[in-house]
Amino acid sequence: MLVFVLYLLIVGAGTGGELCVSRAMKAVGEVKDFRPAALVRVIGRALRVPWMWAGLSLMGTAFFSLLAVLSRENVSLVVPVTALSYGAGALGGKFFLGERVTARRWAGVLLVCIGVAVVFLGQR
C-alpha cells in the first residue's frame, strides 16, 4: 500500500509540480530577451509567482518519494511506472493549462510512454 502511495506521489506530485511551474512561467510571459541580466530578472519575477513555489514543493515531494521507492524496489520496475507521467502530463496540459492536445500529440505521448517503459525493461 505504501509503495502504491509513493508511486502515486512520484507521478502525481512530479507532474503536478511541473504543471505548476509551467503555469507560473506562462504568468511571467514569453521570454524574448536572452541576455544574462534579463534572464536573472525573469527568474526573479518567476520566484514571485506563488505557482512556482507550489511547483517546486511538489517536485521536491516527488523526488523524495522516488528516493523512498528506490530503497524498496528495483530501478527497472520503478522507472517504467514513472513513464505514466507522460500521460498525466498531457491530461494536465489539457485540463489545467487549457492546451489543445490533438490526436497527433496524444499518439506521440503514447509512443514516448511505451518507449520509456521498453528502454528500462531492456536494461537487462
Place this chain on the structure above:
Amino acid sequence: MNSFAGLHFKTYLLIFLMVIFGPLGNVLLGKGMKRIGMVSIGTQAETIDFLSHVLRSGTIWLGIGSLIIFFVANMLVLSWADYSYVQPASSAAYAISALLAHFLLHEVVTPMRWTGVLLICLGVLVVGRTPPRTTESM
C-alpha cells in the same frame, strides 16, 4: 527570421539544451557521489564531513551546474511552449543517454533498449509535428 520560425528555433534550441544538460548533470552527480563512496551521516560531525567532501568535488559542482542549466532552460521554454509539447519532446534525453552509453562508454545496449529508443524518437517526431504553443500567456 519570421516569428513562427523564431518560435520554433528558440523552442528547439532550449529543448536541445535540456536534452544534453539533464542527463549530463545526472551522470556527473552519480560519478561524483560514487567517488566519495559510501558515507555515514549519523552524527553531526559525519554530516559536516560528508558535506565538505561534496562541496570540494569538482565533478559534483559540474553536475549541479548542468542541472541548473537544465532547469533554467525548462523554465524559459515553458514561458511560451505547451507543457504537453515540452515534456514528451524532452524525453529525447533517453535516446541521447543510450547513444552516449553505446558510443562513448562502450556499454552493451540491448536490442530491447534500442527498440525503446526508436519508439521514443518516433514519439518525439510525432509530437514535434504539432504546434509548440496552443495557448496565450495566462
